[in-house]
Amino acid sequence: MSHAEIMTGNQAAAWGAKLSKVQVISAYPITPSTPITETISQWVERGEFKTEYIRVESEHSVMTVCVSASTVGARTFTATCSHGLLYMHEQLHWAAGSRLPIVMACVNRAVGAPWSIFNDQQDSIAQRDTGWIQIYCRDNQEILDSIIQAYRIAEQVYCPVMVCFDGFILSHTMMPVEIPDAEAVCRFLPPYQPHTILKPETPRNINPVIFPWQRRDAEGVLRDGYMDMRWKLQHALEGSRAAIVETGRAYAEAFGRDHGGMLWTYRTEDAEVLIAGMGSLATEATTAADILRDEGIRAGVVGVRVYRPFPREEIREAFKNAPAICVFEKNISYGYEGALSADIKAALYGAGIRTPIHNFIAGLGGRDVKARELAEAVRSSLSAIAAGTSERQTWLNCVTE
Numbered sequence: 001m002s003h004a005e006i007m008t009g010n011q012a013a014a015w016g017a018k019l020s021k022v023q024v025i026s027a028y029p030i031t032p033s034t035p036i037t038e039t040i041s042q043w044v045e046r047g048e049f050k051t052e053y054i055r056v057e058s059e060h061s062v063m064t065v066c067v068s069a070s071t072v073g074a075r076t077f078t079a080t081c082s083h084g085l086l087y088m089h090e091q092l093h094w095a096a097g098s099r100l101p102i103v104m105a106c107v108n109r110a111v112g113a114p115w116s117i118f119n120d121q122q123d124s125i126a127q128r129d130t131g132w133i134q135i136y137c138r139d140n141q142e143i144l145d146s147i148i149q150a151y152r153i154a155e156q157v158y159c160p161v162m163v164c165f166d167g168f169i170l171s172h173t174m175m176p177v178e179i180p181d182a183e184a185v186c187r188f189l190p191p192y193q194p195h196t197i198l199k200p201e202t203p204r205n206i207n208p209v210i211f212p213w214q215r216r217d218a219e220g221v222l223r224d225g226y227m228d229m230r231w232k233l234q235h236a237l238e239g240s241r242a243a244i245v246e247t248g249r250a251y252a253e254a255f256g257r258d259h260g261g262m263l264w265t266y267r268t269e270d271a272e273v274l275i276a277g278m279g280s281l282a283t284e285a286t287t288a289a290d291i292l293r294d295e296g297i298r299a300g301v302v303g304v305r306v307y308r309p310f311p312r313e314e315i316r317e318a319f320k321n322a323p324a325i326c327v328f329e330k331n332i333s334y335g336y337e338g339a340l341s342a343d344i345k346a347a348l349y350g351a352g353i354r355t356p357i358h359n360f361i362a363g364l365g366g367r368d369v370k371a372r373e374l375a376e377a378v379r380s381s382l383s384a385i386a387a388g389t390s391e392r393q394t395w396l397n398c399v400t401e
Helices: 009-019 034-045 059-071 082-087 089-097 140-157 182-188 226-255 279-294 312-319 339-348 371-386
Strands: 003-007 024-027 052-055 076-080 103-108 133-136 161-166 175-179 263-266 273-277 299-304 306-308 325-329 357-361 391-395
Touching: 003 009, 009 034, 009 076, 009 103, 009 140, 009 161, 009 175, 024 034, 024 059, 034 052, 034 076, 059 076, 059 082, 059 089, 076 082, 082 089, 089 226, 103 140, 133 140, 133 226, 140 161, 140 175, 140 182, 140 226, 161 279, 182 226, 226 306, 263 312, 273 279, 273 339, 273 371, 279 299, 279 325, 279 371, 299 312, 312 339, 325 339, 325 371, 339 357, 357 371, 371 391
Parallel strands: 024 052, 024 076, 076 103, 103 161, 133 161, 273 299, 273 325, 325 357, 357 391
Antiparallel strands: 003 175, 133 306, 263 299
């Protein structure tokens, strides 16, 4: 039977892996993600979780273990953040290029230099082009549910999934979480059917050096060249939208919780200004929208839940009638603007939507962002738009001179 417990976001992620009956887990400690695999290790030691727990000397080796285990047909899981995620960079490409349905919890944390253990989303955004699906969570319940959903998505499209949530803000904050019935999760999540099967009687090379062009193998079968395989990965990521939406709907039917497909909205029906964001920052924006509505400013929120593949069509639909857009995000693509703002603009290009878009960089390195400050930023943005400013970048709560 399902039951509710008070738990942290890290514990919720651990429960998601346990309920998904993960067979191989590899881990290396790094704040603030360490409690996820610590919790799992305690279950393993007590005999409460039957899985192979592999300790290694670095995050690069962590992902190497996951790649190897997934290749031979095991359901795998790990968790990391910040410099640990960056250290995995090479193997992230390897996992995606091998089309392996690995699931990883990324507990968003700032990267150095200088050192910081506090939250922003620079780490996962820096890995957006490695071929992983990226899901951003708002609360601890969504973390648990998204880990389970991630396996169903990954094992349909054979692409790895990164479930991201804000360090300390969610990872170490306790809130009520409903733990679904284990048998119900088993019905929702069928056993992993690997596309790579290694047997002694049928030896094969895995990921050898490949030519740029197509060529025939020893049996005369025409095989893909490098670019053809890259196209298939892109096609799979683009096509994963259908699996993500279907999985969300099926989960809502099975467990009564719908976290949205590619994105979620709040009070957008009559909005004169839309606030966009991801993760806990977008949640804070819902309170800012309420503050603005109390003042007579019709504000709404568009929360981007899935950042890769980017919800292009959903973004166009959500923003098609918006007179003004404010994008708040905890990252910066140095030399340009926030990554989410740039991608929203790219999505709207060619759709006949010329809404002014103002970009706010906020909360880097854990700097606090309050709902009233988001509301004030929206007010200033609306004043600037009324004065004719179509684009603007502002660093919120930052001395810029």
